[in-house]
Amino acid sequence: MARRSTYRLPKIPEMTIRRLSVYTRCLLQLEEDGVKTVSSQELAERFNLNSAQVRKDLAYFGEFGVRGIGYYVAGLKAELQRILGLDHEWPVALVGFGNLGSALFHYKGFTRQGFRIAAVFDDDPAKVNREVAGVPVFDMRDLGREVKARNIQIAILAVPAEAAQAAADQLVAAGIKAVLNFAPARLKLARDVRLKDVDLSIELETLSFYLAKNVR
Amino acid sequence: MARRSTYRLPKIPEMTIRRLSVYTRCLLQLEEDGVKTVSSQELAERFNLNSAQVRKDLAYFGEFGVRGIGYYVAGLKAELQRILGLDHEWPVALVGFGNLGSALFHYKGFTRQGFRIAAVFDDDPAKVNREVAGVPVFDMRDLGREVKARNIQIAILAVPAEAAQAAADQLVAAGIKAVLNFAPARLKLARDVRLKDVDLSIELETLSFYLAKNVR
Numbered sequence: 533m534a535r536r537s538t539y540r541l542p543k544i545p546e547m548t549i550r551r552l553s554v555y556t557r558c559l560l561q562l563e564e565d566g567v568k569t570v571s572s573q574e575l576a577e578r579f580n581l582n583s584a585q586v587r588k589d590l591a592y593f594g595e596f597g598v599r600g601i602g603y604y605v606a607g608l609k610a611e612l613q614r615i616l617g618l619d620h621e622w623p624v625a626l627v628g629f630g631n632l633g634s635a636l637f638h639y640k641g642f643t644r645q646g647f648r649i650a651a652v653f654d655d656d657p658a659k660v661n662r663e664v665a666g667v668p669v670f671d672m673r674d675l676g677r678e679v680k681a682r683n684i685q686i687a688i689l690a691v692p693a694e695a696a697q698a699a700a701d702q703l704v705a706a707g708i709k710a711v712l713n714f715a716p717a718r719l720k721l722a723r724d725v726r727l728k729d730v731d732l733s734i735e736l737e738t739l740s741f742y743l744a745k746n747v748r
Numbered sequence: 749m750a751r752r753s754t755y756r757l758p759k760i761p762e763m764t765i766r767r768l769s770v771y772t773r774c775l776l777q778l779e780e781d782g783v784k785t786v787s788s789q790e791l792a793e794r795f796n797l798n799s800a801q802v803r804k805d806l807a808y809f810g811e812f813g814v815r816g817i818g819y820y821v822a823g824l825k826a827e828l829q830r831i832l833g834l835d836h837e838w839p840v841a842l843v844g845f846g847n848l849g850s851a852l853f854h855y856k857g858f859t860r861q862g863f864r865i866a867a868v869f870d871d872d873p874a875k876v877n878r879e880v881a882g883v884p885v886f887d888m889r890d891l892g893r894e895v896k897a898r899n900i901q902i903a904i905l906a907v908p909a910e911a912a913q914a915a916a917d918q919l920v921a922a923g924i925k926a927v928l929n930f931a932p933a934r935l936k937l938a939r940d941v942r943l944k945d946v947d948l949s950i951e952l953e954t955l956s957f958y959l960a961k962n963v964r
Binding site for chain 2: 641745
């Protein structure tokens with residue numbers, strides 16, 4: 533299990549990685565506004581962040597600030613994009629083309645960050661063997677062939693819960709290395725495949741927790 | 749700012765709250781399978797969790813385990829649901845009825861956890877003043893009236909980024925206390941309104957971070 537053998541950095545908290553994504557968005561905004569340099573305080577104030585947290589998160593990856601100047605917006609943005617693997621395009625497989633799959637297909641945020649849906653898969657014969665907005669929609673049985681042909685490493689899983697494990701197994705067999713799972717199912721994957729579950733009702737439950745707490 | 753005046757517990761990490769949601773799902777599953785009691789080890793093994801983490805998370809809220817027996821499945825489930833505010837139904841307003849809004853409308857996970865979309869709002873005249881699956885769809889200009897009439901405290905925001913702040917301001921004015929925001933925009937809300945941003949591309953970026961790290 534030498535899964536982390538190329539990993540020379542200290543263990544980075546996942547929340548830090550998530551915040552790097554947020555910082556990248558903020559820096560893109562500043563760049564669009566013509567801002568050349570920014571201090572961690574200015575960054576924090578403008579985007580409602582915590583400046584100590586910003587400094588701590590960045591410190592995992594190096595020394596980016598310049599005393600008396602702050603951060604160079606373009607340079608820091610490029611550096612964070614490189615760290616996040618956003619300095620090149622990732623072809624992505626979208627599995628499941630129902631309501632949620634369609635919404636994710638049209639979600640503009642993915643493309644903006646370099647994720648390009650390169651192929652869509654579904655098991656409904658009425659939906660497959662056609663193109664949508666230039667993207668081919670294939671039958672699930674063609675998944676292995678198409679994922680390999682397109683060198684796809686990342687998949688978005690948007691199938692019903694009961695179909696999720698079988699679809700995930702097909703993805704892993706096809707060589708997928710990371711799965712963003714929207715199906716409300718706990719998947720078991722090979723250990724070298726990165727899994728990220730997105731359970732939209734969990735997000736609502738953190739909100740109801742705080743509301744319930746206030747009414748008691 | 750007596751926002752936390754009813755708050756008698758130590759500060760609970762948000763990740764703990766999220767995991768309570770996961771545990772609740774596991775316990776529901778065990779209950780369906782007819783399992784009456786479960787140890788933290790069994791729970792961890794069956795659902796791929798960390799048993800020490802389970803015990804630590806639960807310890808924030810009390811002593812739930814019984815020595816030699818473990819947890820009573822039904823009792824712990826009910827307790828966690830109460831803590832999460834899931835022991836009653838929450839009416840929810842869905843704002844934005846485009847691709848993503850429609851997917852969220854049909855997302856079965858919400859209903860299962862006690863969140864009921866009680867009203868939908870959109871500013872497209874072609875979409876409003878009708879019912880979808882028994883739920884009324886209103887014009888945005890009726891938001892204040894309908895949110896108050898239905899005593900809605902939670903809103904899901906699924907509008908384009910450029911419309912998000914204005915819609916959020918309307919929600920806050922209508923008395924909404926918690927917003928689950930899917931729009932790729934950083935919102936500024938009153939301090940007593942709980943905001944939870946869901947940025948779907950951030951989830952993909954945590955995956956690309958790990959993939960990028962492995963290829964370097």
